[in-house]
Amino acid sequence: MKALMRKETGLFILLVVVCALTAAKSPNFLSVANLINESRLIGMYGIFSIGLGMVIITGGIDLSVGSMFALLGVILAMILNASDNTWPWPFGFMNGRYLAWPFAVIVTLGVGSLLGTFHGFLITRVKLQPFIVTLCGLLFYRGMARYIAQDDAKGFGAAKGFEALKEFTKGNEFGIPMPFIMLVVLGIIMWVVLHRSVYGRHLLAVGRNEEAARYSGINTKRIIASTYILSGFLAAISGILFAFDTNSIAPSMTGNFYELYGIAAAVLGGCSLRGGEGSIVGIILGTILLQILQNLVNILKIPSSLNFAVMGAVILAGVLADQLITNRRKSIKAVEP
Amino acid sequence: MNPLVDVRGAVKRYPGVTALGGVSINLFAGEVVALIGENGAGKSTLMKILGGLVHPDEGEILIDGAPVTIESVSKANNLGIALIHQELNTLDNIDVAGNVFLGREPRRFGLIDRAKMRAEASALLEKLGLPISVDTPLDRLSLAQKQMVEIAKALSQEARVLIMDEPTSSLTLTETEQLLRIVSDLRSRGVGIAYISHRLGEVTEIADRVVALRDGKNAGELKKEEITHDNMVRLMVGRDLDRVSTVGERKSGENRLVVRDLKTRRYPHRAVSFEVKAGEIYCLAGLVGAGRSEVVQTIFGTDPSEGGEVSLDGASVALGSPQAAIDAGICLVPEDRRNVGLIVEWSVRMNMTLPGLSRFARAGLIDQKSECAAAGTESKTLGVKAASIETKVADLSGGNQQKVVVGKWMLQSPKLLIMDEPTRGVDVGAKAEIYELMRRLTESGVAILMVSSDMEEVLGVSDRVAVMHEGSITGVLTRKECSEESIMQLAVGRGQGA
Numbered sequence: 001m002k003a004l005m006r007k008e009t010g011l012f013i014l015l016v017v018v019c020a021l022t023a024a025k026s027p028n029f030l031s032v033a034n035l036i037n038e039s040r041l042i043g044m045y046g047i048f049s050i051g052l053g054m055v056i057i058t059g060g061i062d063l064s065v066g067s068m069f070a071l072l073g074v075i076l077a078m079i080l081n082a083s084d085n086t087w088p089w090p091f092g093f094m095n096g097r098y099l100a101w102p103f104a105v106i107v108t109l110g111v112g113s114l115l116g117t118f119h120g121f122l123i124t125r126v127k128l129q130p131f132i133v134t135l136c137g138l139l140f141y142r143g144m145a146r147y148i149a150q151d152d153a154k155g156f157g158a159a160k161g162f163e164a165l166k167e168f169t170k171g172n173e174f175g176i177p178m179p180f181i182m183l184v185v186l187g188i189i190m191w192v193v194l195h196r197s198v199y200g201r202h203l204l205a206v207g208r209n210e211e212a213a214r215y216s217g218i219n220t221k222r223i224i225a226s227t228y229i230l231s232g233f234l235a236a237i238s239g240i241l242f243a244f245d246t247n248s249i250a251p252s253m254t255g256n257f258y259e260l261y262g263i264a265a266a267v268l269g270g271c272s273l274r275g276g277e278g279s280i281v282g283i284i285l286g287t288i289l290l291q292i293l294q295n296l297v298n299i300l301k302i303p304s305s306l307n308f309a310v311m312g313a314v315i316l317a318g319v320l321a322d323q324l325i326t327n328r329r330k331s332i333k334a335v336e337p
Numbered sequence: 338m339n340p341l342v343d344v345r346g347a348v349k350r351y352p353g354v355t356a357l358g359g360v361s362i363n364l365f366a367g368e369v370v371a372l373i374g375e376n377g378a379g380k381s382t383l384m385k386i387l388g389g390l391v392h393p394d395e396g397e398i399l400i401d402g403a404p405v406t407i408e409s410v411s412k413a414n415n416l417g418i419a420l421i422h423q424e425l426n427t428l429d430n431i432d433v434a435g436n437v438f439l440g441r442e443p444r445r446f447g448l449i450d451r452a453k454m455r456a457e458a459s460a461l462l463e464k465l466g467l468p469i470s471v472d473t474p475l476d477r478l479s480l481a482q483k484q485m486v487e488i489a490k491a492l493s494q495e496a497r498v499l500i501m502d503e504p505t506s507s508l509t510l511t512e513t514e515q516l517l518r519i520v521s522d523l524r525s526r527g528v529g530i531a532y533i534s535h536r537l538g539e540v541t542e543i544a545d546r547v548v549a550l551r552d553g554k555n556a557g558e559l560k561k562e563e564i565t566h567d568n569m570v571r572l573m574v575g576r577d578l579d580r581v582s583t584v585g586e587r588k589s590g591e592n593r594l595v596v597r598d599l600k601t602r603r604y605p606h607r608a609v610s611f612e613v614k615a616g617e618i619y620c621l622a623g624l625v626g627a628g629r630s631e632v633v634q635t636i637f638g639t640d641p642s643e644g645g646e647v648s649l650d651g652a653s654v655a656l657g658s659p660q661a662a663i664d665a666g667i668c669l670v671p672e673d674r675r676n677v678g679l680i681v682e683w684s685v686r687m688n689m690t691l692p693g694l695s696r697f698a699r700a701g702l703i704d705q706k707s708e709c710a711a712a713g714t715e716s717k718t719l720g721v722k723a724a725s726i727e728t729k730v731a732d733l734s735g736g737n738q739q740k741v742v743v744g745k746w747m748l749q750s751p752k753l754l755i756m757d758e759p760t761r762g763v764d765v766g767a768k769a770e771i772y773e774l775m776r777r778l779t780e781s782g783v784a785i786l787m788v789s790s791d792m793e794e795v796l797g798v799s800d801r802v803a804v805m806h807e808g809s810i811t812g813v814l815t816r817k818e819c820s821e822e823s824i825m826q827l828a829v830g831r832g833q834g835a
Binding site for chain 2: 192196197201202208209211212213214215216217218219276
């Protein structure tokens with residue numbers, strides 16, 4: 001616990017330093033417009049990163065979320081749009097039909113959760129490795145998205161009937177973008193779940209030592225499967241937000257690499273890929289740092305081709321610093337009697 | 338003639354235990370020396386010293402009369418000593434030839450010279466009379482065949498001393514015969530063989546000399562003509578050991594646990610039946626590998642069952658699920674404390690409350706106050722010596738760790754507590770506290786099923802002792818009938834009448 005608090009504090013300091021440097025270089029960084037835009041992105045990225053973090057805490061991985069954004073976005077756009085009659089075989093029955101937006105949202109969240117359930121089933125019951133299962137998901141869902149959309153970009157255009165949903169996802173409350181508010185609400189809920197509930201304690205136990213958890217009577221399979229369902233569900237929420245944010249889903253582009261942003265955020269935030277460690281605050285701080293880094297590249301007019309290089313370098317520096325401090329502490333402890 | 342190997346006065350101490358207290362043993366070329374002794378007598382430590390895995394604190398080793406220090410496995414190999422472990426060290430994904438020459442592959446232009454490797458390996462297999470192709474991947478071989486591959490590997494290193502640590506513990510009868518044939522063949526070629534085994538039958542068959550160890554000391558030697566079952570048991574047990582009695586007479590009640598025809602995965606064709614009464618300490622004794630842990634793991638549900646029934650207070654218990662067992666009132670203090678008994682990176686509090694966490698929770702949320710209170714009280718009752726209940730379990734001594742494991746089950750108010758090697762790696766003081774705790778539990782009516790390899794513990798604590806041999810119960814002894822001899826006779830597979 002203490003080690004985690006230290007990681008979060010370290011991350012927070014790193015974040016403040018990066019923000020201060022950027023703000024000093026360019027006053028644009030602290031402009032209202034930029035902050036609002038940033039918080040919208042942070043909200044969308046943060047929500048699915050929490051799900052991914054839960055999976056990582058059990059010692060697993062979910063590579064499929066990026067492709068899910070494309071698949072779910074395409075499905076959402078096509079079931080909302082009454083004039084879209086391009087469903088291919090075997091979905092032809094959907095042509096000429098559409099769903100009212102509340103049902104469309106439920107279907108999207110449902111498909112996301114269902115895919116997560118499927119991952120969980122393959123991993124815990126068939127005992128396949130999480131990396132392989134979700135890698136196949138990454139490939140398969142991308143392919144399905146492109147097939148269903150027939151490689152056309154799908155958008156909401158001028159279609160009518162779901163203005164309320166659009167308003168909600170793109171709108172602000174008290175000047176704060178809705179995705180950010182949703183992240184805060186979901187973050188608080190998930191904080192309670194992970195750090196205060198029986199389920200959360202069991203989750204950490206399974207991640208730390210699955211055998212010991214099993215010997216303590218915990219249904220480890222159910223716990224592990226549940227995190228993939230949660231990851232699918234939260235990815236579906238993020239997916240809806242991404243779809244309305246860009247207003248157009250390019251099935252071969254949307255969500256590319258996003259699973260890696262989520263993994264990077266969780267790891268920066270103190271989740272160990274070996275499992276058993278991690279916190280909600282850390283995951284959210286990690287997400288913020290990643291988004292600020294991207295923003296920094298734009299605002300400081302660093303060539304955008306260096307975008308990934310900057311991100312990679314900062315993550316490496318962060319993980320390196322953490323490891324050095326841990327090693328130092330260990331050697332100090334070893335000297336003490 | 339100098340002996341091939343001569344160990345003089347070897348001492349090895351571990352924190353809190355003396356594994357070897359001055360043991361001497363020698364081995365001549367063309368001789369099979371069997372090393373016998375109870376669990377923990379020091380056989381494996383002695384052999385590991387020769388294999389370069391363990392370094393003695395005192396004593397000397399002579400090879401061909403010249404003193405040597407064996408600081409590493411490769412040094413042992415250079416001296417011509419090969420150690421074949423109880424758990425085999427073969428790689429299943431590589432073929433026979435690759436295993437035989439692992440790490441010493443013949444090279445040509447920096448690449449593996451497969452032709453040479455195959456030719457040499459098949460020559461070795463032929464020598465051993467092993468009818469398998471050198472291209473067979475190891476995962477297609479039986480355990481015995483893998484063992485032969487290990488022997489071939491030892492021969493390829495021109496080993497003159499072969500140490501075999503319980504080579505037959507997982508072999509079938511025919512496989513054992515095959516192995517023994519090869520051992521005697523090697524002997525006729527002048528290899529010196531040190532043979533550790535619990536199976537006195539095969540020792541009688543193969544050994545030229547028997548060296549017995551007891552409590553880390555030499556307990557005597559038997560010449561070829563003196564090797565009999567009874568002589569060996571007498572040496573292993575020793576006549577001078579006083580019987581310790583730490584617990585007074587107890588009254589036990591109704592049958593609490595009833596096990597009928599239980600079959601474990603390790604011994605799927607051996608059925609085990611027994612009953613444990615309320616308020617009694619029932620012990621499963623026997624040698625390592627007799628299947629005792631497997632029986633209790635199957636009852637608790639962490640091992641799959643191959644058939645049979647278990648009931649507690651007359652109600653049948655679903656097998657294969659630790660949750661069902663815990664709900665029924667069965668708790669297990671496992672043998673492997675650090676890996677499955679505890680989450681050692683966690684605090685005393687979090688470990689203790691893990692199994693019954695929902696009892697300290699309202700609407701799924703943990704009530705930290707009642708959790709801390711419960712863990713605090715339990716830890717005080719058991720006398721866990723830790724700075725606070727927030728101390729990491731990894732920082733505690735073995736005895737205190739064990740108290741935490743017991744505490745976590747006490748909070749579940751068990752009806753049957755299974756304790757697998759309850760005092761292994763526990764210091765003397767904590768041992769007494771754990772026995773005292775077991776006594777208190779039985780007084781309150783809890784039944785205890787104990788697995789123990791510590792003879793003193795078996796004799797001192799148990800009300801009844803069931804002795805197991807190769808997956809079956811060979812006899813049940815009451816407190817009065819219990820003695821080291823009677824238990825050892827049953828443990829090596831000889832009924833009292835036989």
